[in-house]
Structures are given as C-alpha cells and as structure tokens.
Amino acid sequence: MGLVGTLRDALAGIVGDANVMAADEARVHYANDQYWYAIAATGAGQPVSRPDLAVRPSRTEQVAAIVRLANEHRVPITPWGGGSGVQGAANATEGGIVVDLRGMQRVRSIDQKSLTCIVEAGLACRDFEAQLNPMGLSFTHYPASAEWATIGGSIAARGSGVLSTKYGKIEEHVLSVEWVTPTGEIVNTPNVPRHAAGPELTQLLVGAEGTFGIVTAANVKLHLLPKHRVFSVFAFANQSDGVEAGRRIMTTGLKPPVMRLYDVHAAAHSLARAVEMPLDKPTLVMMFDGEYPELVELEAQIASKLCRELNGIELPPSIGALWWDRRYVFYYPPYAPELPSIWGTIDVVADFEHIETVYTATTTAIRAACPTEYNLSLNTHFSHWYEWGSMIYARMKVPKGPDRLEDAKALHDRIIKAGVEAALEAGAVINDHHGVGMRLAPYMQAQYGDGMLALQRIKAALDPNDLFCPGKLSL
Ligand SMILES: Cc1cc2nc3c(=O)[nH]c(=O)nc-3n(C[C@H](O)[C@H](O)[C@H](O)COP(=O)(O)OP(=O)(O)OC[C@H]3O[C@@H](n4cnc5c(N)ncnc54)[C@H](O)[C@@H]3O)c2cc1C
Numbered sequence: 001m002g003l004v005g006t007l008r009d010a011l012a013g014i015v016g017d018a019n020v021m022a023a024d025e026a027r028v029h030y031a032n033d034q035y036w037y038a039i040a041a042t043g044a045g046q047p048v049s050r051p052d053l054a055v056r057p058s059r060t061e062q063v064a065a066i067v068r069l070a071n072e073h074r075v076p077i078t079p080w081g082g083g084s085g086v087q088g089a090a091n092a093t094e095g096g097i098v099v100d101l102r103g104m105q106r107v108r109s110i111d112q113k114s115l116t117c118i119v120e121a122g123l124a125c126r127d128f129e130a131q132l133n134p135m136g137l138s139f140t141h142y143p144a145s146a147e148w149a150t151i152g153g154s155i156a157a158r159g160s161g162v163l164s165t166k167y168g169k170i171e172e173h174v175l176s177v178e179w180v181t182p183t184g185e186i187v188n189t190p191n192v193p194r195h196a197a198g199p200e201l202t203q204l205l206v207g208a209e210g211t212f213g214i215v216t217a218a219n220v221k222l223h224l225l226p227k228h229r230v231f232s233v234f235a236f237a238n239q240s241d242g243v244e245a246g247r248r249i250m251t252t253g254l255k256p257p258v259m260r261l262y263d264v265h266a267a268a269h270s271l272a273r274a275v276e277m278p279l280d281k282p283t284l285v286m287m288f289d290g291e292y293p294e295l296v297e298l299e300a301q302i303a304s305k306l307c308r309e310l311n312g313i314e315l316p317p318s319i320g321a322l323w324w325d326r327r328y329v330f331y332y333p334p335y336a337p338e339l340p341s342i343w344g345t346i347d348v349v350a351d352f353e354h355i356e357t358v359y360t361a362t363t364t365a366i367r368a369a370c371p372t373e374y375n376l377s378l379n380t381h382f383s384h385w386y387e388w389g390s391m392i393y394a395r396m397k398v399p400k401g402p403d404r405l406e407d408a409k410a411l412h413d414r415i416i417k418a419g420v421e422a423a424l425e426a427g428a429v430i431n432d433h434h435g436v437g438m439r440l441a442p443y444m445q446a447q448y449g450d451g452m453l454a455l456q457r458i459k460a461a462l463d464p465n466d467l468f469c470p471g472k473l474s475l
Contacts, residue, residue, distance in 0.1 A: 003073060004052050007097070011055050014065045019056040019103065026054035030080060030098045034145075035088035035439060036344050037409055043339045044405040048438070049091035051078070051098040058103040060178060060186055060216040067214070068184035070097055076467050077182075079210040081153025082124060084145040086345065087437025089157060089209045094470045101152050104216060107131055115222040116175060121152025121215050125161075138225040140167035140257075144331045152215045158207035160433035162327060165250075165385045166257035166289075167223060169433060171206045178217040179205055182463035191219055204458070209435055210469045212462050226289035230300040231320025234312035235281040239263060240356060241310040242282045243382065243390075247352045248306045249286075250385050254299050258287035258324070259385050263359075266379035270395075274330060275322045284312070285320050342401040342412050344439070346419040347432045351389035354427035355382075359392050361426040362419050366396055369418035374398045374411065384432055391432040394419060421446075436473050444474035 001009075004023070011020045021029065031047040032038035041048045052075075057063045070077045076096030083090055092098050101122035108118040115137070119128060126146040128139050142161035143149050149159065155177070160169040167173075176191045189202040205215055236242040242261045249256065262271045267283040284307065288300045304314065329335060337343040346366065350358040363380055370376040377397050384391040396415060401408035420430055420443050430436075430443050445452050452474070459475040460466075 007053055007069065007073060007075060010069050011053060011066065014062050014069070015055055015057050021054040023052050026051040026098060030054055030083070030092060033083045033085045033088060033090040035086055035091070035437060036342060037412060037438070038088050038091050040339055040405060040408060046405065048088070048093055050095050051092040052095045054098040054100055056100045056103040060180065063099065063180045063214055063216050064184045064186050066097065066099060067180055067182065070467055071183060071465055074465055074467065076470050078469050079152070079156070079214045081122065081150035081156065082145070082148030084148035085153065085157055085435060085437060087435050087439040089435055089437035089469070089472060091438065093438070099214060101150060101214070101216070108217065110135070115224070116219055117222050118217055118219050119151055120217045122150050125149050125151065125154060132222065133225055136225050137222045139173065139220065140223045141170060141173055144328050151218055151220070155206055155215050155218060156209050157435035158433060160384050163257035165259050165383070166255040169384070171203060173220050174202060174206060175219045175221060176202050177205050177215045180214045180216055182213045182468045207435065209437065209472055211459060211473050211475055213468060224291055227291055228293045228296045229287060229289045230296050231317040231324070232286045232288070232300050232304050233315040233317060233319045234284045234304070234307040235279065235315055236284065236310070236312050237281060239282040241312065242284050243356060245284060245307045245310045245312060246382065246385055246390060249303050250387050254303050256286045256288050256299070256303060258285065259383065260285045261382040263380045266381050269377070270330065270379045271323070274326045275319045277319060283315070285323050287320055287324060337397055340400050342398040342408055344396060344412065344416065345434065346394045346396070346416065346423065347391055347434055348423040348428040348430060349389060349391045349432040350426070350428040355390055355392070358423055358426040358428045361422040362392060362394055362428070365418040365422035366394060366415055369415045370398065370411070374401065376415070392428070441472065441474045
C-alpha cells in the first residue's frame with residue numbers, strides 16, 4: 001500500500017470512513033475557493049487545488065491526531081472553512097490533506113451575562129447569527145459571504161462584515177481561541193484578551209490563513225441585537241467632501257455601523273442598481289443602530305449635520321433601507337460575475353492623511369493597466385471606516401478576458417500588480433479584510449520589509465516540517 005493508502009486508513013481510524021475522501025472526490029469538492037484564477041483554472045480543467053485526501057473531523061482531539069499523523073509522514077495540510085475566500089488561500093496547491101472544519105459547528109456555551117460565546121470554527125456566520133437572534137443577541141459579523149464563510153475562516157482571513165465601522169473587524173470580536181498547533185498540541189489562549197500577561201497570542205492566529213495551525217473554536221464577543229435602525233443618505237458634488245464628512249464623523253466619535261461612500265462610478269452602477277434609482281454623484285449611505293432610539297436618532301442627526309456643512313445633498317433615507325435589504329443580492333447568481341469575465345477586488349486601507357492620494361493612484365493605475373479593448377469597469381467605494389482612516393474597495397471587472405488561461409491570468413495579474421503597487425507607493429497597506437492568499441503573496445515582502453524575517457522565523461519555529469499551507473503568505 002502506498003503512502004496515500006496508509007494515510008487514508010489511518011485517517012479513517014481517527015474520524016471514521018465516512019469522513020475521509022480520496023483524491024478523485026476531494027479534487028472535485030475542494031477544486032477551488034472563490035479566487036477568480038482558481039475558478040478559471042478549474043473551468044479550464046487545470047485546478048490549482050489538488051488534495052490527495054480530504055477529511056472532516058468533528059472534535060478537536062481528532063484534528064490534533066490528524067496533524068500528528070501528517071507530521072509523522074511529512075504531508076502538507078490545508079485547513080478549509082467555507083471555501084469562500086477570494087484570494088486563493090484555501091487551495092491545496094501542494095496536495096496533501098485538506099482538513100474541512102465544517103464537521104465542527106457546535107455553539108459550546110453562551111455567557112448571557114458577559115455576552116460572550118464559545119463557538120466551533122466550522123459554523124457559518126449566517127447560521128451562527130440565526131441561532132443568536134432569537135435570544136436577542138448578535139455576533140454582528142456580517143460579511144457578504146455570511147452564508148459560506150465560517151467563524152474559523154473569518155478569523156484566519158482577518159475578515160470584516162458590513163457593520164464593522166461600529167462593531168469592529170473579526171480581530172475585535174475574538175477574545176481567545178482553541179488552537180491545534182502545526183505539531184499537534186491543543187492550546188487554549190488566555191480567555192481574557194485585555195491583559196498585561198505578555199504578548200497577545202490569540203492575535204497571532206488572526207490573519208495567519210492556516211499557516212500557524214488550525215483554529216478549532218473561539219471565544220467571541222456578542223452584542224445585543226439592535227432594536228432601532230436609522231438610515232441617512234447624502235450625495236456630494238465633490239468626492240473629497242464626502243471623504244471629509246466621513247473623517248469628521250469618525251474623528252468626533254460617532255459610530256455608524258454602516259458608512260459607505262460610493263464613488264461616482266459605483267453610485268451610478270452598483271448602488272443605483274441595488275436601490276433602483278438613478279444616481280450620478282458620489283453617494284454616502286449611513287446606518288445607525290442601537291438599543292436606545294433617542295441615541296440612535298441623535299447620532300444620525302449629528303452625522304447629517306456634518307454632511308450638510310460639507311454641501312451634502314440629502315437623499316431619501318429609504319435608499320439606505322433598500323440598500324440594507326438588498327445588500328447581499330448582487331454577490332449571488334444571477335448577478336455574481338461568471339467566466340469568461342475576469343473580476344476581483346483590491347481592498348486597501350490608508351489613514352486620512354493618505355486616503356485620497358491612495359484612491360487616485362490606485363484607480364488610475366488599475367485603469368491604465370488594462371488595454372482599452374477589454375472594456376474594464378471599476379466601481380469603488382470607501383467602507384469599513386476607522387478613527388484614523390478607511391478602506392478603499394476597488395472592484396474591477398473585464399467582461400471577457402483572453403481565451404487562453406495563461407493570457408487571462410497575465411491580464412489579471414497585471415491589473416492587480418498595478419493597483420497594489422500604486423496603493424503601497426501612496427501609503428496604503430495591501431489588504432483590509434480579504435487576506436493575502438495566492439493573489440497577494442508576491443507583495444508580502446514589500447509590505448513587511450525586514451519584518452518578513454520575523455514572520456518566517458515564527459513560522460519555522462511553530463511548523464518545523466513546513467506542512468501548513470506551504471508557500472502561503474510567502475512564508
Ligand atoms: C460573494 C462573496 C462576498 C464576500 N464578502 C466578504 C465580506 O464582506 N467580508 C469579508 O471579510 N470577506 C468577504 N468575502 C471573502 C471570504 O468570504 C472571507 O475571506 C472569509 O473570511 C473566508 O471564510 P471561509 O470560511 O470561507 O474560509 P476559506 O476560504 O475556506 O479559508 C480561508 C483561509 O483560512 C484558512 N482557514 C479556514 N478555516 C480555518 C481554521 N479553522 N483554522 C485555521 N485556518 C483556517 C484556510 O486555510 C485559508 O487559508 C467574500 C467572498 C465572496 C465569495
């Protein structure tokens with residue numbers, strides 16, 4: 001019996017025969033995540049993800065046993081959550097074993113007094129929310145991919161939901177993790193995240209994209225499900241005024257869960273389509289929420305006053321309510337992009353000092369990188385605001401790329417390279433919440449500089465056999 005056969009039997013001994021898939025089945029189920037190139041490669045019959053085996057554990061001890069087995073035989077491991085990542089991180093490019101965490105979906109406990117919850121890594125965000133809402137609770141992490149994205153995948157990719165401006169990115173939701181290290185130990189990080197008991201180990205796992213081991217469960221923060229929501233929408237003749245309105249809202253301590261400033265292209269195309277109303281100016285959609293109606297109203301009124309001071313033109317708040325109702329629709333069929341299109345997002349972050357230069361440099365570079373015959377469209381918005389800056393989400397689409405996969409990839413890579421390098425040059429970081437994956441790995445050195453050596457040393461110490469997601473994050 002060859003190595004794969006030996007592993008298959010050993011894995012079946014750990015998780016049961018029904019929870020192990022051989023290569024023929026695994027290569028269909030785990031052929032690609034949602035990275036455009038991974039989808040295109042599958043479409044061309046050359047999938048980038050080629051696991052030799054896939055396994056679906058249901059307990060932490062099983063995960064640890066799988067990891068120890070992989071170490072014994074020096075076989076690569078790739079954790080898999082919902083497979084919704086858009087950067088290619090979950091693809092088993094070096095073969096080996098895919099560990100699908102969706103066998104671990106339990107809510108282990110809820111502390112109604114502290115508003116915290118221990119939840120297993122494989123539960124999808126939408127399903128978690130569905131369990132919490134009837135109790136008047138919310139996880140408040142609402143990625144557009146909530147249907148697929150798991151808790152573990154959100155932590156691993158350092159994700160963000162549409163309410164992040166008030167409730168925070170995933171790193172703010174996570175208090176501690178249960179972690180199977182790359183050598184198979186089960187570790188629980190300190191369950192109180194605000195401490196002076198040394199460095200914060202939990203955060204080492206956030207954004208590690210599986211390279212530092214497997215998150216099997218997390219203790220996360222919950223919130224009360226908001227009782228009141230108020231929308232406010234403004235158009236600006238000049239985008240800079242919209243950015244300045246956002247800056248004043250954030251720096252004076254207002255907390256809109258949603259604040260999305262669409263540039264003129266995104267307003268006229270994506271937003272106008274969502275709200276079924278013609279829009280021809282940069283448009284700011286805001287939502288305020290909370291327990292106390294007076295406070296929610298007051299926050300919305302003050303934010304609206306700041307917008308008016310910057311010549312914002314008030315639009316019907318019903319636009320915001322409609323946007324909220326339809327916020328996920330355009331990510332799914334029949335609206336989601338399909339082959340032979342090329343699509344992708346460059347989501348970069350910058351402080352207020354650099355944000356407008358980053359916007360101009362990035363969008364100009366993306367447009368310039370694509371020959372005009374390909375009719376590139378680019379819709380950009382600012383969302384996920386912070387007290388010091390904001391994210392720029394530049395969504396590009398080429399309706400039909402070159403026929404040959406290599407040529408289509410070359411065009412995609414050229415556009416991404418131009419956008420990412422321009423953003424870096426103008427003072428941004430390469431990503432806000434989609435992670436690095438295969439797509440941005442070439443830019444990690446430029447992003448981290450000498451810091452890369454520290455990351456590589458941490459990786460070498462934690463994963464001496466280099467089994468976890470080899471090559472990912474440029475580690
Ligand atoms: C239509 C659409 C909309 C999207 N909208 C958003 C959005 O609004 N916000 C956002 O942040 N992202 C969004 N994304 C991207 C994607 O959903 C996120 O990156 C998400 O966090 C990935 O979760 P997942 O469970 O699918 O992880 P996967 O794609 O399966 O894996 C992502 C990475 O995490 C690793 N991993 C997975 N689980 C674990 C674990 N338990 N332990 C250790 N490593 C693990 C994998 O190895 C891989 O490196 C969107 C994607 C799509 C397709």
